Amino acid sequence: MRDPMPNAFVAGAVDLPEVEAALVARRQRVLGPAYRLFYETPVHLVRGEGVWLFDPEGNAYLDAYNNVASVGHCHPHVLAATARQAAQLASHTRYLHDTVLSYGEKLLSYFPSELCHVxxxxxxxxxxxxxxxxxxxxxxxxxxxxxxxxxxxxxxxxAEFSPSLGPGVPLGAHVRTVPAPDARAGDPAVTFTAHVQAAIDDLLRHGIKPAVLIVDTIFSSDGVFAQPAGFLKGAVAAIRAAGGLFIADEVQPGFGRTGAAMWGFQRHGVVPDMVSLGKPMGNGYPVAGLVMQPHVVADFGGKARYFNTFGGNAVACATAMAVLEVVEGEGLQENARKVGAEFAAALRGLRDPRLGELRDAGLFFGLDVLDGDRPDAAMAARIVNGLRDERVLISATGPKGHVLKIRPPLVFSGDHVGIFAERLVRVLARV
Amino acid sequence: MRDPMPNAFVAGAVDLPEVEAALVARRQRVLGPAYRLFYETPVHLVRGEGVWLFDPEGNAYLDAYNNVASVGHCHPHVLAATARQAAQLASHTRYLHDTVLSYGEKLLSYFPSELCHVxxxxxxxxxxxxxxxxxxxxxxxxxxxxxxxxxxxxxxxxAEFSPSLGPGVPLGAHVRTVPAPDARAGDPAVTFTAHVQAAIDDLLRHGIKPAVLIVDTIFSSDGVFAQPAGFLKGAVAAIRAAGGLFIADEVQPGFGRTGAAMWGFQRHGVVPDMVSLGKPMGNGYPVAGLVMQPHVVADFGGKARYFNTFGGNAVACATAMAVLEVVEGEGLQENARKVGAEFAAALRGLRDPRLGELRDAGLFFGLDVLDGDRPDAAMAARIVNGLRDERVLISATGPKGHVLKIRPPLVFSGDHVGIFAERLVRVLARV
Incomplete structure (x- = not known):
């Protein structure tokens, strides 16, 4: 059986160089059987700088995949902030400290005023x-x-409501799934609303009260569905009419990646009840958060408490503040818009019959790989692995694994787009 | 209603200085109602070094509470390791990297050979x-x-099996609780085994198959129950006989704190199926983990995958490696044993009628506060807040909130014990 994770390494399928074979063997011994590597031949990385990653021999890989290092690998402004605060204090939130508040206020200033707690x-x-x-x-x-x-x-x-984890991870009995908002199957403003309403009705028919509709606002693991902006409105109204809440999962589209806005939900003209944040928030430092409207937490906060030992510690918040300063100071949302448009034009210009629809917003791309008009996951894997051999890092996504997932750090430039396109042309010529 | 969290700050109960009152107001506005501060008058900290914490005026607080900064606040060896790796690469586990494996191997070398995956x-x-x-x-x-x-x-x-979160957080229908192993209610080797067996029987009577017995091996939130070492054996045998697993939660007792061993379960002569690790693992950097026997993950690893974006990244593992190097290099487990014994002797020497049983292992202490022979949570709170005014940080624990919880960084010395005892005597004289 194919691993449900696109672009998963399969041990034994390819002979590996000695050093990498030894690392793979140690991983199985130390980490056990639940970890997965990327690629037919896994990449061994030791250093990062900007959009470049380096292997032990010093070969440079163009990073067109990692959204965690959103302001660029090892950004000096972020490193300095982390080191400075770590040398002062890594306090938790049961003592008073300014940093968690300064950062919280700064972060909330990017949200509509209704979303005022973090x-x-x-x-x-x-x-x-x-x-x-x-x-x-x-x-x-x-x-x-x-x-x-x-x-x-x-x-x-x-995990109970993360179907992309595959059939080995059962969905909860209280979970309903709806098709992704694919414009090829009709206007998503109509179809997505109808599917969400049908799911609400089915929950109620089973005596289950709806609690939430939660979506990644760029529908990344579904294959990237971002257009036309605005299609979420009806579905959000439907879940609210049923007494439920709308959660925007901004872990992937957030912090400026879509170019058009700081958060993916803003493109759709909706104000969520809660917004979850993660990956790029600390450029690699483990920090994440949940922004919310007060009505969501009023009752919970009165009868229960929340404490996360490392969550909101001074180092995490100083680091996250530095990331926001770079996003602002280097104009990275605008860069995502501008370079994203160049990148999209370059990808659309390739005119290879195996490349189908490109769906994009800012610096986030889903590019279908087809055999005629059928999804071609095998060819997508060959392209992903071919690019890896050309030292360009991307991956694949979507339920059928046939969508190229391209999601570079936000400091990607027009020159990097040129390098990417040139190497992709070489790969397409030989796979 | 008293907040179910011992030592929780109550807004409005005490007039605060202007700066701190402003911080409290900002917290409510920014963080919302689910956060809790410590103390009647919250502590405002800006710097840490070794066992000392400092407020904005430069006043030094003796830290006798924080186990996260286990090797001392802002330890230079740990800071250097974090900064060095952060400037190189903060990669995740889908690329090959040596650090996660070197650290994993080093960590596992402290465990019985059966526990061989992390x-x-x-x-x-x-x-x-x-x-x-x-x-x-x-x-x-x-x-x-x-x-x-x-x-x-x-x-x-x-949270469904964390009853200390209070009545506002319901336990799961599949959860059973047993009394803490209190030696005053009979030999814990007998009573705890009997209680666990009764819980197993009750689960089965309800058609629920037992999955786990999980205990903090020092029973911290129950009030600290560590003696006599060995009492867990019968309960572990009982859960296994019922087809369940035993999980040792070492987030609090682990990494040498009990003095007698690196892990609390070792004092009891049992080998868990899984061991969870956290707080002191990175001395403030967010890193945690789960060590396990292979049979626990064999089936899961075949049909599902586990990926945690920041979990096991190179910076987390380099930091955690540096922490282990300090624990070893500075002999902190032995220090916990030696200074822990001095600290226990000093506490037992106080002979104040309000101080009851002291339960301890290494540098972890639970000291009952009594009125006659009844638990006295109000007096415990006065002692905790009195020590805060003397610039010594501890807290309270236990279901009735009457147990002083003393749990200093492992670099605590005999001199620090002397300072602690002297200030506690002053507090006892006036509360």
């Missing part, structure tokens, strides 16, 4: 897990609606 | 959450047995 966690999984706890308390419901290949995290509660 | 998370909550996912997959059961005032974390799944 709680800090260490991972996006923890943020979505907290969101579901708060939603259950606020609504009295348990029903969860997600897209068919959604990914929202790995805690026990969140 | 998976990395960012928080102890995530480690226990992963443990319960693996246990469900491995046993086919769902039943969880914990002590009456246990704390294991804050994810949705783990």
């Amino acid at each position: 709680m800090f966690t260490c991972t996006g999984s923890e943020a979505n897990d907290l969101a579901i706890r708060l939603a259950r308390a606020a609504t009295g419901g348990t029903g969860v609606i997600v897209t068919e290949n959604a990914y929202h995290g790995v805690t026990a509660a969140v | 998976m990395f998370t960012c928080t102890g909550s995530e480690a226990n959450d992963l443990a319960i996912r693996l246990a469900r997959a491995a046993t086919g059961g769902t039943g969880v047995i914990v002590t009456e005032n246990a704390y294991h974390g804050v994810t949705a799944a783990v």
Whole structure:
């Protein structure tokens, strides 16, 4: 059986160089059988700088995949902030400290005024897990609606509504899935609303009160569905009419990546009840969070407490503040818009019959790989691995694994687009 | 209603200085109502060094509470390791990197040979959450047995078996609680085994297959129950006989704190199926993990995958490696044993009628505060707040909140014990 994770390394399929074979063997011994590597021949990396990653021989890989190092690998302004605060104090939130508040205020200034509280966690999984706890308390419901290949995290509660983890991870009995908002199947403003309403009706028919509709606002693991902006409005109204809440999972599209806005939900003209944040928030430092409207946490906060030992500690917040300063200071949202448009034009200009629809927003791209008009996951894998051999890092996504997932650090430039396109042409010529 | 958290700040109860009053107001505005501060008058900290914490005026507080900064606040060896690796690469585990393996091998060398895999998370909550996912997959059961005032974390799944979070956080229908192993209620080797067996029987009577017995091996939130070493054996045998697993939660006792051993379970002569690690692992950097026997993850690893974006990244592992080097290089387990014994002797020497039983292991102490022979949470709070005014940090614990919880960084010395005892005597003379 194919691993449900696109671009997963399969041990024994390819002979590896000695050093890498030894590392793979140690991984199986030390980390056990639940870890997965990328690529037919895994990449061994030892250094990063900007959009470049380096192997032990000093070969440079163009990073067109990693959204964690969003302001560039090892950005000096971020490193300095981390080191400075770590040498002062790594306090937690049960003592008073200014940094968690200064950062919280700065972060909230990027949100509509209704979204005025933030709680800090260490991972996006923890943020979505907290969101579901708060939603259950606020609504009295348990029903969860997600897209068919959604990914929202790995805690026990969140894995239950992350179908992209594959058939080995069962969905909860209180979970309903809806098709991704694919414009080829009709206007998503109509179809997505109808599917969400049908899921609500089915939950109610089973005696399950709806608690949330949660979506990654760029539908990354479903294959990237970003257009036309605005299509979420009807679905959000439907879940609210049923007494449920709308959660925007901004772990992937957030912090300026879509170019058009700081957050993916803003492109759709909706104001979520909660917004979860993660990956790029600390440029690699483990920090994440949940932004919310006060009504969501009022009851929970009165009867329960939340404490996350490392969540919101001074080092995490100083680091995250430095990331926001770079996003602002280097104009990275605008760069995502501008370079994203150049990148999209370059990809659309390739005119290879195997390349189908490109779906994009800013510096986030999903590019279908087809055999005629059928999804071609095998060819997508050959392209991903071919680019790896050309030292360009991307991956694949979507329920059928046939969508190229291209998601570079936000400091990507027009020159990098040129390098990417040139190497992709070489790969397409030989695979 | 008293907040179920001992030593929680209550807004408005005491007039605060202007700066701190402003910080409290900003916290409520920014962080919302679910956060809790410590103390009647919260402590405002800006710097840490070794066992000392400093407020903005430069006043020094003796830290006798924080186990996260286990090798001392802002230890230079740890800071250097974090900064060095952060400037190189903060890669994740889908690329090959030596550091996660070197650290994993080093960490596992401190465990019995049966415990030979480690998976990395960012928080102890995530480690226990992963443990319960693996246990469900491995046993086919769902039943969880914990002590009456246990704390294991804050994810949705783990909060369901963390009764110390208070009545506002409901326990799961599949959760059973047992009394803490209090030697005053009979030999814990007999009573704890009997209680666990009764919980197993009750789960089975309800058609719930037992999955795990999970205990903090020092029973911190129950009030600290560490003696006599060995009492866990019968309970572990009972859960295994019922087809369940035993999880040792070492987030609090682990990494040498008990003095007698690196891990609390070792004092009891048992080998757990899984061991969760957290707080002191990175001395403040968010890193945690789950160590396990291979049978626990064999089936899960075949049909599912685990990925934690920041878990096991190179910076987390380089930092955690530096922490282990300090624990070893500075002989901190032996220091916990030696200074722990001095500290215990000093506390036992106080002979104040309000101070009852002291329960201890290494540098972890639970000291009952009594009125006659009744628990006295109000007096415990006066002592905790009195020590805060003397610039010594501890807290309170236990289901009745009457147990002083003393748990200093492992670099605590005999001199620090002297300072602590002198200030405690002053406090006892006036409260």
